[in-house]
Amino acid sequence: MSAIAGVAPPLLLRGGIVDGRRQDVAIRDGRVQRVGAGLDGAGMETLDVADRLILPGFVETHIHPDKAFIADRTHGLRAGGPTPQTLVAELKKSFTVDDVYRRARRVLELAVRHGCTTMRAHVEIDAFVELRGVEALRRLQTDFAGVLDLELIAFAQEGIFRDAVTKDLLREALKSGLKTLGGCPYMDDDQRAHIDWFFETAQTFGVPLDFHADSSDDPAQLTTDYIAEQTIARGMHGRVSLGHLCTLDVLEPAHRARVIGRIRDAGIHVVSLPATELHVKARTDARRVWRGVTRIGELRDAGVNVSISTNNVVNPFTPYGHPDLLRQALVTAMAAHLGNLDQLAWLPELITTNPARALGLAHYGLAPGCRADLVVLDARDAAQAITEQAEKLYVLKAGRIVARTTRTTEQPSVGRG
Ligand SMILES: [Zn+2]
Numbered sequence: 001m002s003a004i005a006g007v008a009p010p011l012l013l014r015g016g017i018v019d020g021r022r023q024d025v026a027i028r029d030g031r032v033q034r035v036g037a038g039l040d041g042a043g044m045e046t047l048d049v050a051d052r053l054i055l056p057g058f059v060e061t062h063i064h065p066d067k068a069f070i071a072d073r074t075h076g077l078r079a080g081g082p083t084p085q086t087l088v089a090e091l092k093k094s095f096t097v098d099d100v101y102r103r104a105r106r107v108l109e110l111a112v113r114h115g116c117t118t119m120r121a122h123v124e125i126d127a128f129v130e131l132r133g134v135e136a137l138r139r140l141q142t143d144f145a146g147v148l149d150l151e152l153i154a155f156a157q158e159g160i161f162r163d164a165v166t167k168d169l170l171r172e173a174l175k176s177g178l179k180t181l182g183g184c185p186y187m188d189d190d191q192r193a194h195i196d197w198f199f200e201t202a203q204t205f206g207v208p209l210d211f212h213a214d215s216s217d218d219p220a221q222l223t224t225d226y227i228a229e230q231t232i233a234r235g236m237h238g239r240v241s242l243g244h245l246c247t248l249d250v251l252e253p254a255h256r257a258r259v260i261g262r263i264r265d266a267g268i269h270v271v272s273l274p275a276t277e278l279h280v281k282a283r284t285d286a287r288r289v290w291r292g293v294t295r296i297g298e299l300r301d302a303g304v305n306v307s308i309s310t311n312n313v314v315n316p317f318t319p320y321g322h323p324d325l326l327r328q329a330l331v332t333a334m335a336a337h338l339g340n341l342d343q344l345a346w347l348p349e350l351i352t353t354n355p356a357r358a359l360g361l362a363h364y365g366l367a368p369g370c371r372a373d374l375v376v377l378d379a380r381d382a383a384q385a386i387t388e389q390a391e392k393l394y395v396l397k398a399g400r401i402v403a404r405t406t407r408t409t410e411q412p413s414v415g416r417g
Contacts, residue, residue: 007029007030007398007399008027008030008372008398008400009044009045010026010043010044010045011028011044011045011047011372011399012024012025012027012044013025013047013054013376014047014048014049015051016050016051016053016054017052017053017054017380017381018035018054018366019366020381021037022037022050022051023035023037024036024038024039025366025372025374026039026041027372028399029399030371030372030399031368031369031370031372031398031399032366032367032371032372034368035366035367047394051380052376052377052379052380053376053377053379053381053382054366054374054375054376055115055352055366055374055375056117056352056353056356056364056366056370056374056375057115057116057117057118057352057374057375057396058114058326058351058352058375059116059119059307059325059356059359059361060111060116060118060310060323060325061269061271061309061355061359062120062241062271062273062307062309062310062311063107063119063121063122063309063311064124064311064313064315064317065103065107065108065121065137066100066103066104066121066123066124066133066137067088067091067312067315068103068106068107068312068313068314068315068321069103069106069313069314069315070091070103071315071316074088074091075087077279077283077316079283079284080283084280084315085187087316088157088316088317089128089158092124092129093129095132095133096132097132097136097139100132100133100136101136101139101140104137105143107313107323108144110313110324111148111323111324112144112147112148112395112403113392113395113405114322114323114325114326114392114395115324115325115326115375115377116325116395117373117374117395117396117402118148118151118356118359118361118373119148119149119150120150120151120153120210120359121137121152121153122152122153122157122182122210123137123152123153123155123173123178124155124157124158125154125155125156125166125173126165126169127163127165127166128158131169131172134152134154134178137150138176138177146398146400146402147397147402148397148402151179151180151359152180153178153180153181154173154174154178154180154182155182155183155184155210156170156182156183159188159194160183161188161194162187167201170201171205174201174207178207179207180207180210181198181201181202181205181208181210182210182211182212183197183198183209183210184211185211185212185213186213186215186221186223191221191223191226195227196230198211199236202236202239203234203236208236208239208240209239209240209241210240210241211223211227211240211241211242211243212243213227213243214245214246214247215246215247216247217247217249217250217282217292218247218250219247219250219255221247222247222251222259224242224245224248224259225262227240227266227268228262228265229262229266231266231267231268232266237266237267238267238269240266240267241268241270241358242268242269242270242271243271243311244272244273244277244294245270246281246293248260248299249293249295257302260299260302260304261302263302263304264303264304267305269305269306269307269354269357269358270299270304270305270306271306271308271309272294272306272308272309272336273308273309273310274293274308274328274331274335274336275312275318275321275328275331276311276317276318277291277292277293278291278293278331278335279318279319279320280292280317293332293335295336296308296332296336296338297336297343305357305358307354307355307358308325308332308350309325309328309355310322310324310325310328326377326385326386326392327389328351329348329350330387330389332347344382344383344387345382347382347386348382348385353365371398373397374395374396375394375395376392376393376394376396377391377392377393378390378391378392378393378407391407392405
């Protein structure tokens with residue numbers, strides 16, 4: 001895969017399902033030109049997508065390609081054993097630029113094949129890996145131009161107060177052009193001091209913030225309320241995203257409702273990471289094993305912009321992790337009591353329009369004028385797509401097909417008695 005130059009030729013998607021109705025989508029100059037029934041396709045290449053669901057391209061907002069595909073380099077989690085952070089910190093010391101590049105490239109290729117057209121990825125920056133991950137991921141930004149928009153978060157997985165170099169390296173990464181700053185308060189003893197440093201640095205550089213926040217089941221460790229307060233006080237409404245928020249789940253309902261209200265008032269974007277929570281949390285619970293997934297339905301009902309994302313891919317955090325957001329939608333349906341038909345119908349918002357809003361993507365969606373980043377699924381509606389894990393027949397980036405997949409099944413027909 002290499003950078004694709006030029007504008008894609010005009011294309012007509014014939015007879016797909018858009019907004020619940022059979023419609024054509026005309027694409028010109030990389031953008032959606034018209035959506036409607038019986039459009040004139042003269043002079044356009046035509047794809048027959050009759051009765052296939054067309055969605056805007058999937059958007060990953062929280063994923064770690066730099067530490068993907070290392071599950072075979074260490075042992076897995078067990079009750080009372082080392083944390084995944086500890087296991088991966090040791091491995092990071094030996095990461096080279098080429099090693100990160102190869103593994104991350106595989107993540108990006110899989111993500112595109114499964115419908116992702118925009119990705120915001122964390123890149124770890126610390127005393128162990130320094131800026132080697134940044135170098136590898138920046139190379140991939142260039143190599144995937146025209147195929148996948150890749151944004152990078154300068155991310156402090158190891159905290160900032162445990163060594164003498166991380167803060168400077170984070171600043172260096174921002175100066176070199178990384179567009180988001182990522183903190184991880186629970187990795188430092190003084191969570192508030194950590195949060196303060198990230199707000200101050202984000203304001204200095206004029207970049208949005210992303211925190212891994214509130215991953216534990218201890219209500220005393222809650223930081224979301226403080227982050228919301230700081231977001232408002234510092235005028236960063238709509239520019240802060242929080243991943244995990246597992247602690248919300250263990251708060252008393254009235255307390256939780258107050259915190260969710262503050263999240264909404266601060267315009268904070270929430271990103272749930274169900275596949276990782278299900279693997280990592282509650283390893284020592286003797287009964288009623290806590291599953292750790294945040295309250296996705298309550299957040300949505302309260303008007304919070306909530307998304308889901310892949311997080312980890314084949315490492316000790318999520319050995320079965322896979323950058324297929326349609327799979328995450330199914331995991332979410334199962335993990336968060338969101339499997340009724342009306343809920344399956346809106347779950348795709350969590351991997352399309354909501355994460356696009358979190359990233360502030362302009363011209364996203366299926367309306368005329370939007371960039372033609374699209375996925376065509378082998379299903380008639382969202383419930384079927386999620387339940388059957390429908391194939392992504394076509395993935396389009398700016399109107400150009402960047403992945404096409406067909407599945408063939410042979411199944412002898414069964415007669416009627
Ligand atoms: Zn993460």
